[in-house]
Amino acid sequence: MSSELTSYIEKARGKKQNDGQIASSLLAAGWQKEQITEALAQDSDIPVPPPPVAHVGMWTGFLYILFFIALYVLATSIAGIFHVWIDKPTLTSLSSSTNYPNVSWYDFATYYLGYDTASLVRSYIAAIIVSYPLFVVLAVILKRQILKHPAVRDLRSRKILFYITLIGTFLILLGDIIMTCYDVLANSMTYITFRHLLVSLLIAGPIFAYFISEVKNDSKTS
Numbered sequence: 001m002s003s004e005l006t007s008y009i010e011k012a013r014g015k016k017q018n019d020g021q022i023a024s025s026l027l028a029a030g031w032q033k034e035q036i037t038e039a040l041a042q043d044s045d046i047p048v049p050p051p052p053v054a055h056v057g058m059w060t061g062f063l064y065i066l067f068f069i070a071l072y073v074l075a076t077s078i079a080g081i082f083h084v085w086i087d088k089p090t091l092t093s094l095s096s097s098t099n100y101p102n103v104s105w106y107d108f109a110t111y112y113l114g115y116d117t118a119s120l121v122r123s124y125i126a127a128i129i130v131s132y133p134l135f136v137v138l139a140v141i142l143k144r145q146i147l148k149h150p151a152v153r154d155l156r157s158r159k160i161l162f163y164i165t166l167i168g169t170f171l172i173l174l175g176d177i178i179m180t181c182y183d184v185l186a187n188s189m190t191y192i193t194f195r196h197l198l199v200s201l202l203i204a205g206p207i208f209a210y211f212i213s214e215v216k217n218d219s220k221t222s
Helices: 003-014 019-030 035-043 054-095 105-112 118-146 149-154 156-185 192-222
Strands: none
Touching: 003 019, 003 035, 019 035, 019 054, 054 118, 054 149, 054 156, 118 149, 149 156
């Protein structure tokens, strides 16, 4: 074993540095992990921490921000199209009533409600066309990053985005369930209301479940 390495460890311990600090300094200086482990094992059984991943931290964090933006846009657009499709029969029935004779559901939505349905649906479709490929590409890249650098799981930005997504989807589900329960208690529950709830459960629900499982996996591997 190198006397230089042994001497450095002795001096560092004399300065009240713990083995983790010593190992980090030696790794940064270019020493091999195996050499450090052997040298520290003479007097301590504290494991040597893995090499830092700062060189991928900022870039990977930026990719995670883009990934979640694409996810939010994609999920909102898909849900929006379903909600418009669900509301279409309601608008049709209103436009065919005596108060609004001979008016199509689109004309009713546009002129009476100030709601340009066709433009909104086109916007949702355009958002899906753009966000879906971006979402898939970033998902593949980030999955490879996790496999190559498991320590990426500890990135602060990644954890923050995970918890923001969990809180957001939970609030959406909770709000829709509360509104549905209110309609049931008020005896105003309709098939339309149930379908809106179903859309939220089918879109926000899997997102919430997936990131809950990811958080659990992170806690197991950390």
